[in-house]
Amino acid sequence: MAEVRAEMVANVWKVVAAEGETVADGDTLVILESMKMEIPVLAEDAGTLTRLAVAEGDLVQEGDLIAVIE
């Protein structure tokens, strides 16, 4: 199981992947926006996206859970 967490305080601009989807290492899961910059959050492992913890428009803090891949 791999947990994907936010690297910084940011707004969730786009949710690209969906729960239940099969993802490959390096796939874009969500795109965050912070300080006028878009930051793609990538899968760091291949597997099934069992949990997507954020929705578009959410504000995430550094270290917040974004997704779980199993």
Place this chain on the structure above:
Amino acid sequence: MFSSVLVANRGEIARRVITTARRLGIRSVAVYSEADADLPYVAEADAAVAIGPAAPASSYLNGPAIIAAAIQAGAQAIHPGYGFLAENPEFAAAVESAGLIWIGPSPESMAQMGDKINARNLMEAAGVPVSAGTREPVADIAAALAAADQIGYPVMVKASAGGGGIGMSAAAGPAELTAAFETARSRAERFFGNPAILLERYVQRARHVEVQILGLPAGGHGGSSPGASADGRVLALGERDCSVQRRHQKVAEETPSPGVGPALRARMLAAAAQAGETVQYIGAGTVEFLVDVSAEDFTFLEMNTRLQVEHPVTELVTGIDLVEQQFLIAAGEPVSFEPGQVASSGHALELRVYAEDSRRFLPSPGLIAEWVEPSGPGVRVDAGYTAGNRVTPFYDPLLAKLCVHGADRAQALERAAAAVDGFVVSGPKTNLQFHAELLASAEFRSGDYDTSLVDRLRGDSGG
């Protein structure tokens, strides 16, 4: 002169404008979003009005709320700073319709220059050099590929309504162009609400050099000082080299440009004044050029119809307060200096201190625990924050501008290195370490650098 001004901006630039207002005895009114209530500029203004939630669309981009705040607070004029509504001609026109003074060029000149394709065509017609490129918006990928075949690869893909490097990328061939076009179009729609795209020839070894202009109003307002006659002239107040960039955004600037000799400089200043006169430009503006280092030639890039972020370097070498000139021109009064006798002295640098890490340049919001600004001969810090402030993800990452002036470039570099060393920020990550490396790098120190310098410093060939 008007007796009160509202500053429709935040952070360091709001504070910068308030400082000049105070020196001239003009009452200042700040506006702030819910995220910015604790910032220094809010406390330093004579009055402050809350205008909405953190999101820019609800606050600093909310034109009606800003005009209402000006009327409520009894402000007679509005200074837009840079970014947000500063280059929005509809907002400028709404300010004037509300009976307030707009501190900037006419909405007509702003509209003419705001669209990069239109500006390019206008400049070409006026005899200002432009690069090979498209003369109308590129509608789709097929049109982009056809245009690139004509222009010749590599090409630069840009949003016509864009700014700040957003959506901009270079393409070396058809595959890269397809990707670059898609990215540019989606960003152009999202950030600027206008999908128009243009293509231009990409110059490999280029410097980004801009010229500060100041358009004096035509006709006879004021005019008590005989030297500072109001006559419609556009003055060129020297250049700024802005070639130190990451993600097509400026990180450090200097004047004079170490890559521009006297003959090239004279041609660039004349072209910039010509560009301003073509749109009957009034007030402070900046004409940006791309300088082809190997050909010692230049082409028009775009014009910014507002005060530029990096205006302090021009102020340091000329001794002219550009915000003061903006106030005087908006009030219909003569500028404070003799237009024919502007002298430049020494060398100035600006280092943009961003809330981002020094390696990958990724944003790093957070609470500022410690903030110590450097001081010393020739050091000027324009800061938007101080200890105890929280840097939020809603706005750009600029924390402060560290500016230094020296008798020559060597002294300016030496003072800059000491000042970077003396600038202490803890909490958010900053790019101060990057600036220390930049100032120590052989390429920057030599003065012989171009817009790919930062990629080379980071060992990254991609651009």
